[in-house]
Every structure is written in C-alpha cells, then in structure tokens.
Amino acid sequence: MKLPIYLDHHATTPVDPRVLEAMIPYFTQSFGNAASRQHVFGWEAEAAVDAARASLAQALGASEKEIVFTSGATESDNLAILGVARLYREKGDHVVTAATEHRAVLDCCRALESEGFRVTFLAPRKTGEVAPEQVREALTDRTILVSLMLANNEIGTIQRLSAIGEVCRERGVLFHTDAVQGFGKIPFDVESSRVDLASITAHKIYGPKGVGALYVRARNPRVRLAPVLHGGGHEGGRRSGTLNVPGIVGFARAAEIALAEMPEESARLRALRERLNDGITGRVEGTSLNGPPLPRLADGGALAPGEEERRLPGNLNVSFAGVDGEALLASLKDVAVSSGSACTSASLEPSHVLAAIGVPAPLAFASLRFGLGRWTTAEEIDFAVATTAQAVARLRENSPLAHTRSR
Ligand code: PLP
Numbered sequence: 001m002k003l004p005i006y007l008d009h010h011a012t013t014p015v016d017p018r019v020l021e022a023m024i025p026y027f028t029q030s031f032g033n034a035a036s037r038q039h040v041f042g043w044e045a046e047a048a049v050d051a052a053r054a055s056l057a058q059a060l061g062a063s064e065k066e067i068v069f070t071s072g073a074t075e076s077d078n079l080a081i082l083g084v085a086r087l088y089r090e091k092g093d094h095v096v097t098a099a100t101e102h103r104a105v106l107d108c109c110r111a112l113e114s115e116g117f118r119v120t121f122l123a124p125r126k127t128g129e130v131a132p133e134q135v136r137e138a139l140t141d142r143t144i145l146v147s148l149m150l151a152n153n154e155i156g157t158i159q160r161l162s163a164i165g166e167v168c169r170e171r172g173v174l175f176h177t178d179a180v181q182g183f184g185k186i187p188f189d190v191e192s193s194r195v196d197l198a199s200i201t202a203h204k205i206y207g208p209k210g211v212g213a214l215y216v217r218a219r220n221p222r223v224r225l226a227p228v229l230h231g232g233g234h235e236g237g238r239r240s241g242t243l244n245v246p247g248i249v250g251f252a253r254a255a256e257i258a259l260a261e262m263p264e265e266s267a268r269l270r271a272l273r274e275r276l277n278d279g280i281t282g283r284v285e286g287t288s289l290n291g292p293p294l295p296r297l298a299d300g301g302a303l304a305p306g307e308e309e310r311r312l313p314g315n316l317n318v319s320f321a322g323v324d325g326e327a328l329l330a331s332l333k334d335v336a337v338s339s340g341s342a343c344t345s346a347s348l349e350p351s352h353v354l355a356a357i358g359v360p361a362p363l364a365f366a367s368l369r370f371g372l373g374r375w376t377t378a379e380e381i382d383f384a385v386a387t388t389a390q391a392v393a394r395l396r397e398n399s400p401l402a403h404t405r406s407r
Contacts, residue, residue: 004334005380009204009314009373010153010181011338015250016206016374022253023208026246034243035234045245052252059255060198060215061189068214068235069248073180074104075228076199076214077147079239080176081108083225084145084197085117088174092142096173098122098130098149099356100157105147105178106352118142126357127292127310128157136167145174150182150193154340154353154369155291156315158186165194174223180204184258185266185312190215196223202247206374207254211247214239269313269372271301272381276316276370279385284392286321290340290359290367314372317354319363323395328368331391335384340367 006014026048034049036042050064057064070076085095097109099121109119120138124130130148139146146168151158161177168175176197182188183198184205190198201212216238217223231240258265274297281287292311296304303309317340320328325339326348340351341364350364359367370384 001377001379001383004336005376005384007335007337007370007372007376007380007384009371009376010369011371012203012209013206013373014375015208016254016257018257019207019250019254023246023250026249030245032245034245035232045243048245048249049243052248055252056200056213056255059259060183060200061191062215063218065236066190066215066218068216068238069243070212070214070239071210071241071244072203072212073102073178073199073201074212075239076201076212077102077104077176077178078108079214079225079228080197080199080216081105081145081147082111082228083238084174084176084223085112085115086226087224088144092144094118094120094140094142094144096120096122096135096138096143096146098124100124100128100152100155100353101147101149102153102178102180105149109147124157124357128152128155128353128357129159129292129310130164132160132163132167135164136171139167139171139173143171143173145176147176147178150177150179150188150198151186151312152291152353153181154351155317155357156181156312157292158182158310158312161193161195168196169194174221181312184255185262185314186309187262190217196221202251202254205254205258208247208250211244211251213251265374266309266313267301269301269376270295270297270303272372272376272378273314273316273370274301275378276372276381276385277318279382280318280388283385283389284320288319288321288363290317290319290354290357290363291315314376316370316372317367318370319359319367320392321363321366322399323366323392324399325365325367327395328366328388328391331395332387335387337371337384338369340364340369 030044032041032045034045053064174196177195179198183200196217198215203209295307298304350361354364
C-alpha cells in the first residue's frame with residue numbers, strides 16, 4: 001500500500017491511464033484548432049470533437065447539438081443560470097434553488113439577485129432531499145428557472161429529479177441540474193430525469209481538469225441562452241473560445257469507461273463504504289452520519305431487495321462529537337479527506353451544506369467527508385479506519401470539549 005491514501009474523490013479524481021492514452025495524440029500530432037476549416041489539421045481536430053460530442057450526447061440520452069463544451073462545471077453552471085435568466089427576463093424574474101447547492105450555483109444566484117432577480121433558496125430535509133411539493137409551492141407565475149443538483153458533493157444525497165422535473169414541466173418552468181457528482185456514477189439521462197439543462201465536468205470521472213459541458217435541450221422546449229463568454233461564436237454562438245480538443249477527447253473516453261463499469265464499480269464502492277462505516281462506528285464512539293442513511297447490501301455490494309440508492313456509492317460523511325475537524329485533518333497526514341468547514345478569506349465557517357440540513361455547527365466542524373474511488377482498496381479502507389480511530393482518540397484525550405461527547 002502506498003501512502004498517502006487518497007479518499008477525496010469528490011474534490012477531483014486522477015486521470016485514468018486509458019483516458020490519458022486517448023488524449024495524447026491531440027497534444028502533439030493532431031493539434032489543430034477545431035475551428036480551422038481550411039486544412040487537415042483543423043478537420044482532424046473537428047472530427048475528434050464531433051466523435052466526443054456524439055459519445056457524450058449518447059451518455060446523457062441527448063443529441064449532439066444539445067452539447068456545449070465549456071471549461072468545467074463552474075462555467076456550465078454560470079452559462080445555464082445566468083444564460084437562461086438573462087434571456088428569459090421578459091418572461092419572469094424568479095429562480096428557485098436549494099441551500100445545499102454547490103457554490104457555483106449559489107453564487108450565480110447571488111449574482112442574479114444583484115441584477116434584480118428574486119431567488120428562493122429551499123431548505124432540504126435532513127437527508128438533503130428536496131420534496132417536489134416544496135418546489136411546487138415555491139413556483140410563482142414569475143418563475144423562469146429551477147436549479148437542483150443530481151447528487152450532493154458533501155453528503156452524497158441523490159435527488160429524485162424526475163418528480164421535480166415533472167412539476168417544472170407542468171408549469172412551463174425550465175429545470176437545470178448540476179449533475180457533476182452523479183454523472184458517470186449513478187444512472188442518469190436527461191429524458192427520464194426531465195431536465196432541460198445539465199452541467200457535467202470531466203475531472204470528477206477520471207478525466208482531465210478544465211473541461212466540462214452543458215446539456216441544453218433543443219426541443220420540447222427549445223432552450224435559449226444569453227452567452228456569458230463572447231467572441232468567435234463557437235458552439236453555435238453559445239460559448240466562444242477555442243475548444244480544448246485533448247480535454248474533450250479525454251472527457252468522452254472517461255464517460256465511456258465510467259458508464260461501462262458503473263454496475264460493478266458501484267457495488268464495489270458500496271461494499272468498501274460499508275466497511276469504512278462499520279470500521280469507524282465499531283471503533284469510535286460518538287459518531288453521527290450526515291446525509292441519507294446507508295443502504296442495506298446484498299452479496300458483493302449489490303443493493304438488498306427493496307433498497308434504493310439515495311446516496312452516492314463512494315460517499316461517507318461522519319461527525320466525531322467533541323473533535324475539531326481541522327485538528328483531525330491535520331493529524332490524518334497519510335489519509336487525504338476533507339472536513340466540514342470552509343476556509344473563507346476572513347474566517348473558518350461550517351459547511352453550508354451541513355448547516356442547511358440542520359447539523360449544529362460544532363458537529364459540522366467535527367465532520368469528515370470520505371470520497372472513495374476507482375483505485376481505493378480494502379487495505380486502504382482498513383488503514384483509514386485505524387488512523388482515524390487513533391487520531392480521534394488522541395484528540396479527545398487532549399480536548400477540553402471531551403465532556404460534550406455524545407453517542
Ligand atoms: N458542482 C459540483 C457539485 C461540484 O462538486 C463541483 C466541483 O467542485 C463543481 C460544480 C465545479 O466543477 P469544476 O471544478 O469543473 O468547475
């Protein structure tokens with residue numbers, strides 16, 4: 001086993017060697033600009049982009065013209081939210097989202113507020129789920145867009161999008177999802193989930209950083225966008241800028257692999273996640289699970305009959321009462337995980353996601369997010385359990401907060 005161990009796959013993932021191999025020719029040999037129409041260098045690059053676009057469209061259940069390549073999901077979220085709001089402004093000025101969304105969505109909504117839009121930030125249940133009725137109640141005749149993520153990056157909650165999409169469709173409101181954490185990990189397609197826009201990014205699925213896409217529905221309804229980046233009119237005028245050809249090729253290859261391996265990989269990750277959770281709860285007192293319950297498993301990590309996948313298979317988020325998460329992180333030198341606090345320029349704040357699902361600040365500060373991935377092994381999980389248990393015990397011994405520990 002090689003140290004340190006990487007258990008932060010929600011933050012990013014290593015590039016799969018199969019993805020890298022597909023990308024390499026597009027750096028040095030077929031390096032053309034996909035917009036160069038006059039020579040073979042450009043044609044080759046364009047052909048590679050076309051093939052990748054077709055492959056990603058198929059992965060989403062979409063058509064090629066509905067895919068807009070971007071620099072990542074932050075840009076996709078910006079294009080979806082700002083692009084729709086600004087274009088449909090005549091129709092309405094109200095947007096609905098949830099308090100547990102990624103900053104890329106929340107900060108776009110804040111930007112819209114400063115442009116005079118009204119935004120409703122729904123409070124999800126303790127599991128992180130938003131009920132379709134909550135969305136229905138929030139809609140007004142001025143609502144133009146609802147944005148809710150497919151899966152949460154901190155607590156792994158999988159949102160049942162189709163019922164919410166149905167509500168939006170009935171009311172003629174566009175529906176965007178930040179599908180970054182779910183795409184390639186759980187079944188997802190734009191038809192059954194009834195979304196009109198979906199943001200995805202390559203680096204969460206073992207592809208390269210700095211490349212993403214936005215799905216934009218072309219029919220029933222045809223969604224239009226005000227561009228955010230202006231320039232050469234690439235991507236049908238929706239996103240100007242020279243395409244990242246190697247990145248796009250790698251993105252498509254990464255999605256192909258993720259989709260092909262999803263059933264076995266999900267089962268493997270669920271079993272490892274259960275091992276991690278059992279190990280931690282068996283060895284450490286005073287832990288609490290943040291987010292949806294873990295499913296009961298059948299052999300080999302398959303879901304037991306009647307169980308639903310309510311949480312990303314590789315996600316675990318646990319609070320350790322009476323322990324400071326930052327101190328815990330600092331003492332976990334050989335295990336890369338993240339804690340439930342966010343450093344802003346001025347202060348350390350509890351995660352906005354944990355706060356929104358009602359986790360008290362001391363427990364949010366005392367939380368760790370584990371993100372298991374493609375090369376995580378049982379040996380690594382056992383090491384993480386032992387190291388975490390030791391670190392928690394040591395910190396509690398030394399902590400003036402030790403008396404606040406509770407089961
Ligand atoms: N949305 C979610 C849910 C994420 O987890 C991330 C990654 O941190 C992003 C958006 C931003 O993606 P990108 O790093 O591609 O800009």
